[in-house]
Amino acid sequence: MRLDLLSDLNAEWAARRTAVLITDIASDEQRLVREKEVGGDFLAKELQERLRHGKSGLVEREGRQFFLTVQVPTVRVIIIGAVHISQALAPMMKSLDLDATIIDPRTAFASRERFPDVPVLPEWPDDSLPDLKLDRYTAVVALSHDPKIDDPALVAALRTQCFYIGALGSRKTHERRMQRLMAAGVAETDLARIHAPIGLDIGAVSPAEIAISILAEVIATLRNERRRSP
Structure with a gap:
């Protein structure tokens, strides 16, 4: 060459x-x-x-x-919230050669002991996401179920070309979330990009099953995006 x-x-x-x-x-x-x-x-x-x-x-x-x-750039998945679902999701993503990163300011949860094989950033999303330079080969999944952590991450993701943005919570929870995000200045058209309730509807109950549904939806969206690209 x-x-x-x-x-x-x-x-x-x-x-x-x-x-x-x-x-x-x-x-x-x-x-x-x-x-x-x-x-x-x-x-x-x-x-x-x-x-x-x-x-x-x-x-x-x-x-x-x-x-x-x-x-093709490596697909990255930024997981907001070091929760039980994240513990199941991160290893699954690694097995598919997806780069996973955990972000959670709650240091009791965001620890190497709980996530030994993926980068863990014990920081607020507002502080860490700008340095990660989100792009159209990046997915953001908000799983903390805490608006103080999830909402800033969603706002940051919606300002970029992330190919997938998902958020944990029921439909009622998401309705309240949408009201908060609109109050924060997010356009209604942008809010439509959020997959919520997160994951494919497979009747998932356990953290591992929910992780599978999320991973399946991320992959489905990724393949759909590639069908439309470039």
Whole structure:
């Protein structure tokens, strides 16, 4: 690979943008297609298909073969609230190569002992989320069930392109939440982005079952977003 292509590919990775390195099998020529360029490319259909699945592979177009090296940012899930559901959810996400981070200012809950395998930030969401630079490859799930913790996280997430935003609570709880967020200046159209009650409706009862329903909804939304992208 040419050094300039490697440098450009690394720059796209650092900026958490998708990119595809295209190698012409016959000539060995290479070129880089950035996220914003995919739609107008000669291989647009093939690029979009590969990006949807996040997998590299060989494609053929008009009798020519190309190898597409797909680079997709790691999907991050920011979990607000170091609760029992979070303890079940974080390991599940790790098994699917999703980067999970726990945020909860309550240090009695947000501890390494309770979450040994994921980053834990014992901070208020207002303080930690700006540094995490939420983007469209980030999901935010609010599980603390404490408005003082969940609401600021939801407001911050709604100001970004997060592909998934979910919040724990009943429909009545969510109605009250929406009133608070509108009072805080959040537009009603933005509030529609919140998945609440959180998770797919599978009749989940236990923390582990609720975690499964949340994870399923996150994945379903992620795949749907990739079908529409770029």
